[in-house]
Amino acid sequence: MIQQKYVSQIHRCFRCGYCKFPTDYSSFNCPPYRRFRFETYSTGGRLWLIYAWLKGEIEWSEHLAEILYTCTTCKNCAEQCPMKFAPDMKRAGYLHGWPAFLKLSMDMAIL
Amino acid sequence: MVTTNAIYESLVKIVGKNYVSNQKEEQYFYARDGGLMPPLEPDYVVLPKTTEEVKEIVKLANREKVPVVPTGAGLALTGLVIPQKGGILLDMKRMDRILELNEKARYVIVEGGTTHGALKSYLQKHHPDLRHSIPDSPPAATVVANVVIHGQGRLSQQHGFNSDMVSGLEVVLPTGEVCLIGSCSVSSFWFSKGAPLPDLSGLFLGWFGTTGIITKLGLKLYPCKKMRDVMLFLTDRVELVPDIMLKLSHTEMVEDVTISAQPLPLRYKGTFWIMAYITGDSEEELEFKRKMVWGALWGYFESRDLGPLSVSPDMKAPLMSMPSKDITRFADVAKGGGFQYAGPITPIEKFPAFIQKLEEVAQKYNVFYASTTRLIGSGHCMMFSFSFSFNRANPDEMARAKEALDECSKFALEEGGVLWKDPNTLNLMKKIKQLLDPSGIMNPGNWEAK
Numbered sequence: 170m171i172q173q174k175y176v177s178q179i180h181r182c183f184r185c186g187y188c189k190f191p192t193d194y195s196s197f198n199c200p201p202y203r204r205f206r207f208e209t210y211s212t213g214g215r216l217w218l219i220y221a222w223l224k225g226e227i228e229w230s231e232h233l234a235e236i237l238y239t240c241t242t243c244k245n246c247a248e249q250c251p252m253k254f255a256p257d258m259k260r261a262g263y264l265h266g267w268p269a270f271l272k273l274s275m276d277m278a279i280l
Numbered sequence: 281m282v283t284t285n286a287i288y289e290s291l292v293k294i295v296g297k298n299y300v301s302n303q304k305e306e307q308y309f310y311a312r313d314g315g316l317m318p319p320l321e322p323d324y325v326v327l328p329k330t331t332e333e334v335k336e337i338v339k340l341a342n343r344e345k346v347p348v349v350p351t352g353a354g355l356a357l358t359g360l361v362i363p364q365k366g367g368i369l370l371d372m373k374r375m376d377r378i379l380e381l382n383e384k385a386r387y388v389i390v391e392g393g394t395t396h397g398a399l400k401s402y403l404q405k406h407h408p409d410l411r412h413s414i415p416d417s418p419p420a421a422t423v424v425a426n427v428v429i430h431g432q433g434r435l436s437q438q439h440g441f442n443s444d445m446v447s448g449l450e451v452v453l454p455t456g457e458v459c460l461i462g463s464c465s466v467s468s469f470w471f472s473k474g475a476p477l478p479d480l481s482g483l484f485l486g487w488f489g490t491t492g493i494i495t496k497l498g499l500k501l502y503p504c505k506k507m508r509d510v511m512l513f514l515t516d517r518v519e520l521v522p523d524i525m526l527k528l529s530h531t532e533m534v535e536d537v538t539i540s541a542q543p544l545p546l547r548y549k550g551t552f553w554i555m556a557y558i559t560g561d562s563e564e565e566l567e568f569k570r571k572m573v574w575g576a577l578w579g580y581f582e583s584r585d586l587g588p589l590s591v592s593p594d595m596k597a598p599l600m601s602m603p604s605k606d607i608t609r610f611a612d613v614a615k616g617g618g619f620q621y622a623g624p625i626t627p628i629e630k631f632p633a634f635i636q637k638l639e640e641v642a643q644k645y646n647v648f649y650a651s652t653t654r655l656i657g658s659g660h661c662m663m664f665s666f667s668f669s670f671n672r673a674n675p676d677e678m679a680r681a682k683e684a685l686d687e688c689s690k691f692a693l694e695e696g697g698v699l700w701k702d703p704n705t706l707n708l709m710k711k712i713k714q715l716l717d718p719s720g721i722m723n724p725g726n727w728e729a730k
């Protein structure tokens with residue numbers, strides 16, 4: 170079950186926050202985080218919210234959609250994340266065809 | 281008592297509607313940290329930008345008896361910023377300006393949400409001959425949050441806890457007054473948090489944000505030498521580690537001393553990796569310091585109880601990086617994004633007993649572990665971390681990690697250590713807390729003197 174493949178990885182985000190920074194840490198450069206400044210708009214926020222949604226802890230909502238779809242797909246987080254799981258999740262999303270909105274959300278959250 | 285909607289409207293009036301949320305998504309996220317404590321949701325998440333806004337929020341909270349929990353990056357990992365009784369969670373990171381730097385008096389003034397990453401970057405770019413004691417936490421950790429938990433960093437061997445390096449405070453008290461603490465209260469300079477006045481910073485440093493909200497902070501800066509190097513030594517004789525630490529400290533040549541112990545990869549098991557960092561403005565200075573360090577440890581080299589390890593460039597890069605991403609990677613050892621540690625402050629002579637306990641407990645509860653120890657203040661004490669990594673998707677593993685952590689914390693107290701994040705019960709603390717926070721609005725239920 171492809172959902173299980175995602176679920177088994179998505180909770181591995183430690184929300185350390187490296188994803189929000191450029192390499193020299195001079196400022197926050199994740200575009201939606203920089204714009205909205207709630208942690209939910211950072212990559213860590215998206216991953217934790219998607220995980221919560223997959224587990225049924227939160228409902229799909231307009232606000233959740235707004236949070237997920239404000240990602241600009243700049244890929245800064247993929248460059249900065251200290252973990253090694255991001256490419257796996259990206260590949261899984263492309264190869265196995267999630268429902269479109271979730272696939273897009275995942276790609277946005279990770280990339 | 282006004283209605284919750286009226287409180288929301290009041291908060292909007294103070295900071296603007298873009299910076300207040302009472303929506304489920306923000307409540308869900310800010311109810312949690314990366315550690316083991318159960319989630320509890322705030323009613324509102326608020327992002328203030330100015331001291332005046334913080335002041336107005338606190339006045340509102342004090343008037344309506346609504347809890348207020350200030351947070352930085354939420355990286356303390358022990359539930360310190362999980363709102364135990366709901367209320368207003370203040371994410372301070374919009375207050376992120378570096379306000380002033382005095383090169384001659386070597387201090388910087390930052391706002392209450394400035395990150396260590398941003399300060400490091402600023403110093404490297406604008407004042408490359410100055411540095412601050414950067415902690416091992418990720419760059420998102422804020423300078424203020426680190427000192428209110430008596431954190432330590434890369435200069436702690438020489439200069440003590442990071443909170444010892446504070447040179448002044450601006451604090452919003454739980455009743456809404458704004459206080460300046462230290463030389464800045466009577467002068468335009470922020471060079472001292474106390475002397476020659478009574479040191480009132482002790483009312484806020486080490487109180488984990490339960491006695492006031494620090495909106496500005498003066499921080500001492502130190503010379504940043506042009507060159508830096510690390511020397512790595514290996515021993516399997518745990519009983520010798522305290523003496524090795526003392527010998528290194530006695531040279532007064534090392535900037536930072538840390539000791540790592542971990543069971544994986546297997547070649548690491550049973551060995552202790554001692555890292556001594558040195559700095560210099562020339563290769564001659566570095567070489568002199570290397571000789572001093574080698575001279576101090578020579579007896580152990582001869583007895584073959586300690587060996588120097590050649591450090592390849594690949595190995596050296598993560599050791600030299602500040603902060604190091606390896607700390608975050610440890611959180612993924614269990615492939616599950618969970619990490620919590622107890623970091624008791626304790627005499628260095630306790631190192632062998634603490635290591636023995638860590639290994640026992642890890643085996644007993646079948647959990648992933650690691651330990652990093654940092655020498656603090658020329659050997660006056662050390663921070664010893666009992667660190668456990670766990671899978672957040674595995675409740676059983678989380679329960680075992682929690683039990684392991686609790687057992688280690690209890691042991692540390694019995695051994696005379698002082699837990700970094702322990703709900704100590706001193707009557708004096710209770711009186712001070714009541715005096716400063718008569719309405720009991722500051723992070724109630726969390727780290728209270730009972």
